[in-house]
Amino acid sequence: xxxxxxxxxxxxxxxxxxxxxxxxxxxxxxxxxxxxxxxxxxxxxxxxxxxxxxxxxxxxxxxxxxxxxxxxxxxxxxxxxxxxxxxxxxxxxxxxxxxxxxxxxxxxxxxxxxxxxxxxxxxxxxxxxxxxxxxxxxxxxxxxxxxxxxxxxxxxxxxxxxxxxxxxxxxxxxxxxxxxxxxxxxxxxxxxxxxxxxxxxxxxxxxxxxxxxxxxxxxxxxxxxxxxxxxxxxx
Amino acid sequence: xxxxxxxxxxxxxxxxxxxxxxxxxxxxxxxxxxxxxxxxxxxxxxxxxxxxxxxxxxxxxxxxxxxxxxxxxxxxxxxxxxxxxxxxxxxxxxxxxxxxxxxxxxxxxxxxxxxxxxxxxxxxxxxxxxxxxxxxxxxxxxxxxxxxxxxxxxxxxxxxxxxxxxxxxxxxxxxxxxxxxxxxxxxxxxxxxxxxxxxxxxxxxxxxxxxxxxxxxxxxxxxxxxxxxxxxxxxxxxxxxxxxxxxxxxxxxxxxxxxxxxxxxxxxxxxxxxxxxxxxxxxxxxxxxxxxxxxxxxxxxxxxxxxxxxxxxxxxxxxxxxxxxxxxxxxxxxxxxxxxxxxxxxxxxxxxxxxxxxxxxxxxxxxxxxxxxxxxxxxxxxxxxxxxxxxxxxxxxxxxxxxxxxxxxxxxxxxxxxxxxxxxxxxxxxxxxxxxxxxxxxxxxxxxxxxxxxxxxxxxxxxxxxxxxxxxxxxxxxxxxxxxxxxxxxxxxxxxxxxxxxxxxxxxxxxxxxxxxxxxxxxxxxxxxxxxxxxxxxxxxxxxxxxxxxxxxxxxxxxxxxxxxxxxxxxxxxxxxxxxxxxxxxxxxxxx
Numbered sequence: 001x002x003x004x005x006x007x008x009x010x011x012x013x014x015x016x017x018x019x020x021x022x023x024x025x026x027x028x029x030x031x032x033x034x035x036x037x038x039x040x041x042x043x044x045x046x047x048x049x050x051x052x053x054x055x056x057x058x059x060x061x062x063x064x065x066x067x068x069x070x071x072x073x074x075x076x077x078x079x080x081x082x083x084x085x086x087x088x089x090x091x092x093x094x095x096x097x098x099x100x101x102x103x104x105x106x107x108x109x110x111x112x113x114x115x116x117x118x119x120x121x122x123x124x125x126x127x128x129x130x131x132x133x134x135x136x137x138x139x140x141x142x143x144x145x146x147x148x149x150x151x152x153x154x155x156x157x158x159x160x161x162x163x164x165x166x167x168x169x170x171x172x173x174x175x176x177x178x179x180x181x182x183x184x185x186x187x188x189x190x191x192x193x194x195x196x197x198x199x200x201x202x203x204x205x206x207x208x209x210x211x212x213x214x215x216x217x218x219x220x221x222x223x224x225x226x227x228x229x230x231x232x233x234x235x
Numbered sequence: 236x237x238x239x240x241x242x243x244x245x246x247x248x249x250x251x252x253x254x255x256x257x258x259x260x261x262x263x264x265x266x267x268x269x270x271x272x273x274x275x276x277x278x279x280x281x282x283x284x285x286x287x288x289x290x291x292x293x294x295x296x297x298x299x300x301x302x303x304x305x306x307x308x309x310x311x312x313x314x315x316x317x318x319x320x321x322x323x324x325x326x327x328x329x330x331x332x333x334x335x336x337x338x339x340x341x342x343x344x345x346x347x348x349x350x351x352x353x354x355x356x357x358x359x360x361x362x363x364x365x366x367x368x369x370x371x372x373x374x375x376x377x378x379x380x381x382x383x384x385x386x387x388x389x390x391x392x393x394x395x396x397x398x399x400x401x402x403x404x405x406x407x408x409x410x411x412x413x414x415x416x417x418x419x420x421x422x423x424x425x426x427x428x429x430x431x432x433x434x435x436x437x438x439x440x441x442x443x444x445x446x447x448x449x450x451x452x453x454x455x456x457x458x459x460x461x462x463x464x465x466x467x468x469x470x471x472x473x474x475x476x477x478x479x480x481x482x483x484x485x486x487x488x489x490x491x492x493x494x495x496x497x498x499x500x501x502x503x504x505x506x507x508x509x510x511x512x513x514x515x516x517x518x519x520x521x522x523x524x525x526x527x528x529x530x531x532x533x534x535x536x537x538x539x540x541x542x543x544x545x546x547x548x549x550x551x552x553x554x555x556x557x558x559x560x561x562x563x564x565x566x567x568x569x570x571x572x573x574x575x576x577x578x579x580x581x582x583x584x585x586x587x588x589x590x591x592x593x594x595x596x597x598x599x600x601x602x603x604x605x606x607x608x609x610x611x612x613x614x615x616x617x618x619x620x621x622x623x624x625x626x627x628x629x630x631x632x633x634x635x636x637x638x639x640x641x642x643x644x645x646x647x648x649x650x651x652x653x654x655x656x657x658x659x660x661x662x663x664x665x666x667x668x669x670x671x672x673x674x675x676x677x678x679x680x681x682x683x684x685x686x687x688x689x690x691x692x693x694x695x696x697x698x699x700x701x702x703x704x705x706x707x708x709x710x711x712x713x714x715x716x717x718x719x720x721x722x723x724x725x726x727x728x729x730x731x732x733x734x735x736x737x738x739x740x741x742x743x744x745x746x747x748x749x750x751x752x753x754x755x756x757x758x759x760x761x762x763x764x765x766x767x768x769x770x771x772x773x774x775x776x777x778x779x780x781x782x783x784x785x786x787x788x789x790x791x792x793x794x795x796x797x798x799x800x801x802x803x804x805x806x807x808x809x810x811x812x813x814x815x816x817x818x819x820x821x822x823x824x825x826x827x
Contacts, residue, residue: 093822
């Protein structure tokens with residue numbers, strides 16, 4: 001079953017001679033449970049594509065369908081509700097609240113969704129336990145390593161049990177060890193995942209890898225388990 | 236050394252050019268405070284000059300003496316006082332009657348003095364319109380005439396006699412209207428009343444059998460300088476009332492006491508409001524200048540140069556603000572310091588004295604210094620790497636607020652947490668609202684005071700103190716409102732900038748734009764509420780005497796609610812704009 005679908009998705013900036021097609025008529029269908037890696041050089045439109053798929057940016061043309069519902073025409077309010085209930089985001093910069101502890105950061109999404117503080121806290125602690133940070137629940141982001149911060153961000157993305165997790169360069173600010181921690185976490189996810197990254201090590205956990213160039217797909221590869229293992233070793 | 240000065244000069248010029256709006260706001264804030272101080276000083280000096288001019292023009296007495304008993308014997312005893320050693324001139328004793336004057340359907344108390352047509356050597360009232368007394372006519376003291384709407388040519392009833400008004404005049408032998416010293420015959424305590432003069436020959440008919448009192452005007456070789464006069468100077472057995480010119484001048488000045496008090500309080504409030512405003516602007520600017528601090532340090536600038544490069548700009552703006560305030564105060568001063576109708580001459584528009592210039596400049600520099608010193612020192616002592624990274628100071632954690640906000644609806648949750656990040660800014664909002672509400676509630680309360688004289692005989696006669704007070708209050712409302720507006724706008728905009736990233740994150744987690752905007756507005760409103768509540772209380776206490784009759788609370792509460800609503804509206808607009816900003820854009824530009 002297709003969870004996320006894009007049809008003729010386009011994002012243009014500027015006009016006339018300054019026109020830039022950041023995303024150029026992309027068609028994409030992501031089945032449930034798939035782990036999709038979108039790769040490509042800087043400025044090829046990866047992040048813009050992710051933002052369009054997550055409803056963070058409005059496309060210039062085309063359609064985005066999530067769980068059978070067209071989302072590119074939704075109001076900001078409806079999009080917010082959609083993000084709250086069905087999408088989890090993970091960013092390169094973590095975007096954790098500096099003044100909140102790890103558990104408070106994780107439960108934030110649940111609180112915004114209207115869950116009771118007790119339920120939100122229980123869920124947050126459970127997720128922190130899953131990402132191996134149960135003993136860091138009361139720490140502030142400044143007291144955590146980069147990898148730990150990103151794991152907190154992943155836990156936060158999973159708080160409301162989303163249909164899909166969108167990750168924008170999740171390992172871009174991490175060292176090797178931390179990158180492996182995060183990749184392992186992604187591998188264990190049983191939800192649909194789209195990761196935009198430069199990091200070829202992502203191939204170790206991806207079922208499918210798309211390469212982008214100049215706003216369009218240059219390559220779309222389905223990875224079998226063996227291929228994944230080989231690529232992981234190579235990278 | 237020269238190189239450093241050139242560098243400082245270049246940075247100063249560039250900063251002044253680049254941040255025009257902020258500089259103008261700083262200038263307005265500082266100018267408002269120093270301008271109100273200039274006006275306050277001008278208003279305090281107002282009573283002296285016109286009185287002195289009027290006393291000279293009317294050959295006013297140094298001392299007046301009245302017997303307390305209206306008997307011929309007392310009059311004779313008082314008349315003997317002209318022989319007192321040191322007395323250089325006298326006029327009178329003139330007969331006085333305490334009657335009423337009726338005009339335009341209003342009957343009010345009038346002190347009626349019987350005078351001769353010939354000029355007197357002491358206390359010769361200066362005619363401001365018409366002529367001096369003659370049989371069958373009445374001259375009305377000018378302030379009294381203005382208050383009653385009387386003009387030369389009108390007919391008034393003094394006691395039971397209808398008399399044409401043949402002129403208006405001013406004098407310093409009596410206190411200015413409405414304190415001419417009227418009292419019921421046989422009673423000592425006085426009521427409000429005005430002064431009129433009739434021909435001495437007419438006074439008996441006007442008095443209509445009422446026992447007459449007397450007033451003797453004296454000048455001395457060495458006039459008393461104090462408001463009291465040593466009674467043992469006079470060798471007399473009759474109980475007498477002695478009034479010095481200094482006492483009359485002081486009492487005349489009390490007509491402006493309410494306006495002076497309002498201006499003093501206003502200056503105080505405006506200074507604090509300016510301080511809050513400058514603090515808010517400076518805090519935002521120092522954050523923005525962090526990267527430049529890092530660059531300067533990286534190329535070898537020491538903490539001294541860093542501090543100076545930030546401080547000198549504010550000091551220059553403060554000096555400009557002091558100049559603007561002095562000029563504004565000087566231009567506005569004639570409106571507030573013109574002499575009342577009971578005096579002649581004018582205070583003119585003298586240039587501010589050296590003391591005023593120093594006071595206004597010190598105030599402006601103090602505001603700039605107090606507001607900038609801590610952030611400037613902090614910028615100077617921050618590490619080069621930290622400054623180069625352009626990292627804002629990390630928000631502080633307020634655990635109990637985070638815990639509390641978990642139980643609140645989303646907009647409140649967002650609002651409480653935004654405030655918890657920057658408690659100092661929230662305190663500035665509280666301070667701003669507190670001062671604004673205090674000032675406005677005090678103004679509204681003072682404005683609502685009984686505007687009439689309580690004991691002049693007619694309950695509809697306006698109290699002359701109110702006219703000048705109302706002018707001062709209008710001025711204060713404009714100044715307070717302007718500064719409060721600036722402060723709220725600056726504070727809201729700073730909050731919007733600071734909350735961009737957390738709001739964007741909240742929106743990726745599912746907060747709607749409306750919830751984000753409402754949260755931001757709540758962040759400003761929450762600290763404004765205690766400020767408004769405290770301001771209501773302070774403003775009320777400031778403007779109401781304990782023994783004053785209870786007033787309606789409605790205007791004060793309406794003012795307070797109005798301040799809160801104004802904050803809400805001023806906050807809602809930038810909050811809505813901020814909530815419309817694309818999330819992806821904010822997250823991309825946010826620091827890692």
